[in-house]
Amino acid sequence: MEPDSTQEDWQVACDADEFEGEELLECHSGGQQILLVRTEVGVVACPAICPHMEERLAHGIVDGNVLTCSKHLWQWNLLSGEPVGLAEMPLQVAPVRLEAGKYVVNVQKLKRFGDSSCS
Ligand code: FES
Numbered sequence: 294m295e296p297d298s299t300q301e302d303w304q305v306a307c308d309a310d311e312f313e314g315e316e317l318l319e320c321h322s323g324g325q326q327i328l329l330v331r332t333e334v335g336v337v338a339c340p341a342i343c344p345h346m347e348e349r350l351a352h353g354i355v356d357g358n359v360l361t362c363s364k365h366l367w368q369w370n371l372l373s374g375e376p377v378g379l380a381e382m383p384l385q386v387a388p389v390r391l392e393a394g395k396y397v398v399n400v401q402k403l404k405r406f407g408d409s410s411c412s
Contacts, residue, residue, distance in 0.1 A: 302401035306338065309394050316355045323400030329389065332358045332371045336389040338398040339374070343367065344382050360384070 304323035318329045326341035348364035367380035374386040387402035
């Protein structure tokens with residue numbers, strides 16, 4: 294566990310079986326819709342909705358460690374959340390662990406920066 298997180302910060306997202314063979318999966322975890330994303334180095338989580346407008350990021354494309362939103366092609370580095378190319382704001386990214394056959398997300402990391410949506 295990270296030094297600044299508590300057990301309550303980590304919430305179940307889904308059974309590992311549900312995400313097997315998938316790159317993107319929307320889940321409900323910790324009272325919010327999130328997206329699990331499989332990167333080259335492991336699974337991370339981010340909000341289900343693009344921070345630009347109201348597009349579902351599950352419609353996007355994952356290439357290595359980069360997620361591309363399908364609507365206006367904003368891109369982010371999934372390891373840092375930093376914008377790539379056209380993107381004008383970062384994406385919240387949270388760590389994910391596999392525990393007892395379930396993916397568990399540090400949902401506090403997705404709330405800590407607030408709602409960064411813009412119009
Ligand atoms: S809605 Fe995602 S890039 Fe515009």
